Amino acid sequence: MRLAHPGHLADWRTRLREEAPAFERTIVVTAGTCGRASGAMPLIEALRSEIDGQGFIGRIGLLITGCHGYCEAEPSLVVQPEGYFYGRLKPSDAAEIVAAAGTRGRFVERLGYKRKPGARPVRRLADLPFYRKQHRRLTEAHLGLDPERIEDYVLRGGYGALAKALFEMTASAVIEAVEASGLRGRGGAGFPTGFKWRIVRNAAGHPKHVVGNADEGDPGAYMDRGLLEGNPHAILEGMIIGAYAVGASEGCLYVRAEYPLAVANIRRAVDQARDCGLLGENILGSEFHFDVRVAQGAGAFVSGEETALIASIEGRRPHPRPRPPYPSESGLGGRPTVINNVETWANIAPIIDRGPDWFASVGAKRSRGTKIFSLVGRVRRTGLVEVPMGVSLRDIIEDIGGGALPGHTLKAVQTGGPSGGCLPAASLDVKVDYEDLARAGSIMGSGGLIVLDDRACMVDVARYFVGFAAEESCGKCAPCRIGTRRLRDMLDRIVAGLAEPADLDRLESLARTVQAASLCGLGRTAVNPVLSTLRYFCAEYKAHIEDRSCPAGVCRDLLSYAIDPGLCTGCGLCRKACPAGAITGRPRSPHAVSGERCVKCGACADACPPDVKAVRIGRAADGSPGPRRGRRRP
Amino acid sequence: MKAVIDGRVFEAPGKTTILEAARRLGLDIPTLCDHPRLEPAASCRMCLVEISGRRDPVPACATVLEDGMHVATDTPALRELRRGVLEMILAEHPSACLVCADRNACREPKEGIRKTVEPTGCVLCPKDGRCRLQDTAAAVGLERIVFPEAPRSAEPRRDDPLIDRDGGLCILCGLCVRVCRDLRGASVLTFVGRGGRTTVGTALDLTLLESGCLFCGACVDVCPTGALLERAARHVRPDERKPLLCALCGEGCLLQAEFDRGRLLGTRPAPGPANRGQACVKGRFLVADILGHPSRLTGPLARRDGTLVPVSWPDALTAAAAGLRSSDGPFEAVGSAQDSCEDLWALHELGREGFASGRFSIAEPPSPLEVIRKAAGVEAGEGWPDVPNAGLAAMKTILVFDEDLPVTAPILGLEVHQAVQQGARLIVFGPGESCLDRCAKVRVRAGLESAAEFLLEILAGLARTAAGPGHPGRAELGPAARMKPEESSRAERAVFKEKASRAAVILEKRKPAAFIFGPRFAAGTQGRRNAAALWNLARLTGAVLIPVAWEANARGAQALFGGGGKNGCEGAPLPAAGSLLLAGDGPPPPCREGAFIVVAAAYESGALEAADVVLPRTLFAEQDGTWVNREGRIQRMRAAVPAPGEARPLWRMAVDLARAIGSGGPSASAAGEILAGIEKERPSFAGASRAWPDEKPVFLSATAVSRTGFASVPEAGECSAAEEGSRDPDDVHGLRAGAVLKSLRAVRRR
């Protein structure tokens, strides 16, 4: 099917609509990477054979989609048109669901989502607390289309924006629309997208390139994966429109190699688009030629940095280079290149389709539209959430995420991944807005939100992120390569109880040097977790250094384990659990921990029955932090 | 463009980086990773400067100065930042050499001993005292070591010829990786690993030799630390440096010779006009070995009772003069295209004026330049449009015929690589492998006997597409192309044709083009056919021709005498000589039985067997002289290295012999006088006495080539196979350096 005229697209859509099978009910199963990992595939098999076995072929349809965001509840499904939601399913639940769907769309109470054990289940997806406060512009479509079928995308109006751009708008009108929408880059820095395009459009050099950045190396973030798996054509359409706007003829999608499903989906989408005449020569019969290739990432966090990404696509080691020149003047092959995050690209078609005003109708003052976050960590509901810019972190964490886990309190939220900072629970009212987050000492980043509760030691958290940067530093420039390692060494000493008070100043000044002197964003922002924890959780650092104690009870070298003889029943469970043989005691008489042998693994505390709780975790004796397992080296 | 740096106004047209501008103002910004011929990497972060109005400091090396900018290069904040970065660098690098309180006290007694000890950063470091990191630490004013030393563990590697590597001393400035890849085109060194485990190494951790290293030494010279080091120059501290012109090939590289108490330690490339800081394995590592080879002759010898015995200079000259005077029959003086212009001219004068029936010739076969001039019918008196190295950058297509440029013309090789990096298309023709292969757009693997076929095939292809009024017909271009049918299958012919047509398309679309060819291409009768076909293609496409000769002064000899070879000499052909002065190292011309032979030689060799008198001669670095390099650049040089024993320059021998014989001939007391004579008689040498490095660059003055027609290409049948030359590009005045020197043998054998 080759579309050689914009009219062909509309005809095709009409035909698809007419030919669409008229199912009474459609069971929509999410099968992104997260769904598959939780067992979506066996569930799908079971559903398929039940539909067949119970004789519902032709009456109940099965739609396999990408991730809807509520990863916590995977594997899950939605029965349409009612929108009934069932989560955490097993293949054995399939029979009941199919039977219920077949009988006038009954709801299976047993499998419904319950807020509390024993409460009445919430029936509809839209009523789930996880979805209720979201504003799902980009991710909503994931519910209604099979990412493997271009037909589903076209049926929902896909590529209409492209036709509109190509035949009703000039290239500069497209750029004006994007500028007017106020869209800013979703890859981290929040650079105004329309402005970037204008620079590329005006830059000399040919052929120009557009690049979709889906390297997404932040630990705990997977917004881009969700988009690529759930709706690849939306990204592609955005890139084609962008290419038209800046006058590019070649495109490249750089996808993290660790995302096999995303790579497969986007590859298939590119092939389909090419077969349909939406890529290649004379797109939709216009004068515009453009094609896209898919490149796989080089497996390093830094290859998401735009100049490193260019080097990687060109087949070189992903080393960032100094800017200027910016890629918009000299990018791939030295030609002007637009690099945008795939979420940025996914926003383009809706802006063209529905207009910049529609896009700008939600959001904060200088940050318009919606943003997808991946909400993970110690929170009740995790997953991908899409909210208007300008809502507060509290809205996201408490309303959508359901707040801290039972029995715990929220302590901090880490935004922006390893380049971001940790904000304390007291700052949860800060708005998600590029400038507000930066002012608070963190960044929007690409949208990772990691929630930490009272069990997290902030020094340890900083140490984790700096360690990540030290591992992922490309090694090119000295401050980042060496400075991050030295920071990590200093934090190692702090958590081991070996630091002295002056180390805090040294830590901060080293962090500032790394920040000021590093070549690329990786080094410049790698210190954010350190600086932000120093700013908000200085007391915790001081506790480690001055009292040699870890208030959260995480840093093992600063802990001591003891058994309260008054509580111990002498059951011996802890003695059996201790891997170091540090616990002695005769049955039914109080046991004791030998400080010499204890390796502070905490197995005894876990083993002690909850109704006894005789293991006391305390501060290691001052000055003698106890035996350690050798020096920790990065 | 006008800007202010540290309160001083800088004005210049065009683009300069802040670093360049600051240096021109005499401001000293510390750097560890910049190089004048490499794109800035901005990785050492030492050159950070502040620009008013910008929040973050920027690297001066990678930031272009803009009109109206206010730059500060030395504020307290910057000093603090630089010190901080240097402290970090020193966390990865041994630092005892900087901070140990006893470092000056213990330097003297320890020098020279325990050379095998691993460097700990104190005076045992093999680069102590010559280290850019030490200099930078001093410039930055580093006084303390803050971080515990955590060197990257890397085993020192000594398994290569000439170069030692010790990753423990590396500061990852990346200069070596960049110079090897971007300038030398070898891509041997690369970064391995990431984060704190990053090191510089080779792919798969092979040795340099196995990785295709050219042993050009460029990486050693850029390394600021002792991580890459010439094995022969560990722990040395030169006390004297002198410029030296390398005459081991036709490139004319300027080197810097380093001495310790008068002893030549080694040479390293200097920023000469031809080589701009680069050299090759011979110039970088082997000059001292070649000059000081044990087979050097240090005193004159004369044959007494059938054996050669040492004699004094006066005795040797008397014996030689007597022998030459008394021998009946014609006299012939034979020089070499490796000799300086003065040497050749003096020999030539001796032959021309010292003897009634004397003549002069050059031992080597005609140079490629001479062959193509002959083929094209360019008059002997005409000049030749030489192509300077800088001209390569403008080329859009480059065609190379079986010349392993990194060996025979290393500087040209790297200029070709630079041009290719800037988008030139490369076509390589030849039977052997070449390190240029990997960047070639078209690679034709065929013997040079098919070179003319290939060229004619291209010509035919171009003639088909470009035919029009004024376009030459088939007949003018040469006989129809054909590969020898008995040697090639149909499929091979098809591939050959296909490659020729691809080359034709490139040549047609991408102009200007340069054609590079050498002695193998031009050798024998086959060479005339090749040269004629190449000339025609150059005429048709407007390409420039770059002949590469292997001898240091081939271009000069050609300009002086219209080329080398027996045919290039002046005077009528003579019957076999009755007496001979042999200074060239080719095979001696046929002699009559009982002819008297004087050999002027630098090394012991088979040529001495027939000699009646042997005179020890000096080599390039040991005498004043003038050489003309491939570009036609006239370069004068003064003696830099003491001559071994009693060796004398060739020109002086010719003068002394003429005086001893008592006939006409050269007379001069300094090389400069001879050069003045050349200038008078050879207009193309106009201005040579003022030639660089004395005053300014002087090139052979070229008159335009008047012949612009097409050459007639002989039929393939007329050609015999190229005579297999026994020459080797690494021969130096009879010393087979490529076989005799162990390290060079290892490098070349690979």
Ligand SMILES: Cc1cc2nc3c(=O)[nH]c(=O)nc-3n(C[C@H](O)[C@H](O)[C@H](O)COP(=O)(O)O)c2cc1C
């Ligand atoms: C260390 C580092 C990693 C980055 N990783 C990503 C990434 O994975 N995905 C991404 O879109 N942008 C990433 N960026 C940002 C890009 O350099 C670039 O700013 C972005 O792709 C531009 O797109 P946008 O304008 O749409 O945000 C990274 C930047 C740095 C410094």
Ligand code: SF4
């Ligand atoms: S800041 Fe880090 S990642 Fe960026 S160039 Fe420097 S070493 Fe590489």
Ligand code: SF4
């Ligand atoms: S000697 Fe030359 S070719 Fe070899 S590694 Fe060094 S720069 Fe590269």
Ligand code: SF4
């Ligand atoms: S080996 Fe030398 S030149 Fe190469 S990166 Fe290390 S310090 Fe720099």
